[in-house]
Amino acid sequence: MNAPLFSASNLRKSFGGIAAVDDVSLCIQAGQVIGLIGPNGAGKTTCFNLITGLYTPDAGQLAFKGKPYKPASPHHVAQMGLARTFQNIRLFKSMTALENVAVGMHAKTSQGVLGAILRTPAQRREEIKVQKQAMHWLHYVGIGAYSNHLAGQLSYGDQRRLEIARALASEPALLALDEPAAGMNATEKLKLRELLLQIRHDGKSILLIEHDVKLVMGICDEVTVLDYGKVIAQGTPTQVQQSPAVIEAYLGGLHHAESRE
Template sequence: MSTPLLQIDQVRKQFGGVAALNGVSLTIAPGHVHGLIGPNGAGKTTFFNVMTGLYTADSGRFMLDGQPYAPTAVHKVAQAGIARTFQNIRLFNSMTVLENVMVGRHVRTRNGVWAALSRHRRAREEERETEAMARHLLDYVGIGQWADSRADALSYGHQRRLEIARALATEPRLLALDEPAAGMNATEKQQLRGLLEKIRDDGRTVLLIEHDVKLVMGVCDRISVLDYGTLIAEGTPQDVRRHPAVIKAYLGGAAHV
């Protein structure tokens, strides 16, 4: 078997008397879409926040591509190869669509502030390369024709795609998406599924938090289920769909989707 891309063992996070994460372990294989589901308050976003350095775990072990990994600062997490989006859209609305993606590239640029301010030749070349990559990513996610529009002029679904393009600009090994289908209509969700499949088929790994059961079951290779900060089930979509604890805690009538 290949080395897991991300392996997290016995992660705990306590807020006062509440155990938001109660010894959660997760193994994500490279080149897969891995779903993380559960009812509201299950600890899914807390897990993302710990994994990406927004929160500090109380305990636990992190391995990225077989090497110890310490998610202690957001920019270091991005440099290590983990990019994420958030439940609520976070774009620079007064900037263009293209500029939003170029911003995401800064963790991979080589020239510093002074080189950029002085318009040094290497800085100009790097800026051209960054712009070309950003335009390519916008085409990749299907919104290239709006590259020069303001970000807040995009439709809601296209803003979600823009966030994914910006995350991809960091060249992540793991793309962590927190409810990317929230607020989308049925057509937009179907298009999102196609994009996620394309990202996976191009060799990237995706960790997906999502409440749309049909989307999760259709696109994920493997699913982990949290409930009250505890991992209650893990397996293929077929395994998870039939798991009694999952049906009781989360799926309910959606268990047969």
């Protein structure tokens, strides 16, 4: 097997003496969809933030495309080729859908501030290219008809799609999605599933954190399950679903779920 596109080894992160992530390891091969799930407070979001540069690990190693990295910032991680969305929608709601996607391409542009001020021919050519590519990604996620609508005027499901389009616009090797189905109705979730399968078909790798276990099990190649910051199961969806530890975490632990992160 080839070296993984991404790997995390023995990640640890504590807050106030409490281990939110405790010795977590996972890897993603090129073209794979990997799910990261667990009950509320299991450490999923902390782990996700370690991978994508919002947090710095207390211990452990991260590697991307075969090279170790220390996530200095989300911007640095995005330039490496790892794009993410957020659990809480983070769009520029007073900007159009097209403008929001164009913003996601900033790491790939070359003209800089001076070119924008002087409106040089090279800057204008690059701007036209950016607009064309932004439209491509809006059509790709199914909202091309709303390119000139303000992001804040889009439906909830379309705002989620817009976030994915913006992430894809940076042409990442790995797309990290944080609860993309959160708040969606059944119809919106079905459309999301179709979109994620299309992204996978087109060769993108995906790291997916999601509470909708049915969605995860339906599209992921492998799933890692966390509970209290520790990995309690890793394997195919079938293997994970049959794990006694997973069954206990989701069913036996319901009485204390509300007190967890």
